[in-house]
Amino acid sequence: MNLTLTPLTEADPAAVEALLDAAFGADRRGRTAYRLREGATAIPTLSFAAWQDARLVGTLQSWPVALQTGADTDKLVMVGPVAVVPDVQGAGVGKALMDRLIAAADAQRAGALVMIGDPEYYERWGFTADGASGWRIDGPYEQRRLLARLRRKTAASGELVALGPSRAGGNLAEIAAL
Helix, strand or coil, X not given: CCCEEXXXXXXXXXXXXXXXXXXXXXXXXXXXXXXXXXXXXXXXHHCEEEEECCEEEEEEEEEEEEEEECCEEEEEEEEEEXXXXXXXXXXXXXXXXXXXXXXXXXXXXXCEEEEEXXXXXXXXXXXXXXXXXXXXXXXXXXXXXXXXXXXXXCCCEEEEEECCHHHHCCCHHHHHHC
């Protein structure tokens, strides 16, 4: 498959929403990960679109979130959703998006990435449940699917919370470097 990857900002937001509905269903907004990202703005330097010719076939978004540990707040990057249109799933689009994300995260020295996903799939990029085993999220989720890729010290326990503009403390894109 001939893919072109671009920043997600080059994709029409309505087309992105349609792709997400096709990949995950229109009820996706009720999921715990969506509620966790509520009010946040995607991090442009860590969010990508995949194109097959002029057709949008995949997206990956990254979001600022925080690990709350009592009085402390540790800013993290939440990866996802990673979405691919159903008729090209299994053709390597998701892998290409993840490869691009990891290259960008490493270039920006992103120290702590978190996601909810299948550990068997995402472990190839260094995501495991080990670092997140003491983390919690308000809402239903499977603990084994709460994954982290940690390149810096983070708290072993705490609650993941939304990090909207009022709590981000500056340029949201700077969170990627934390």
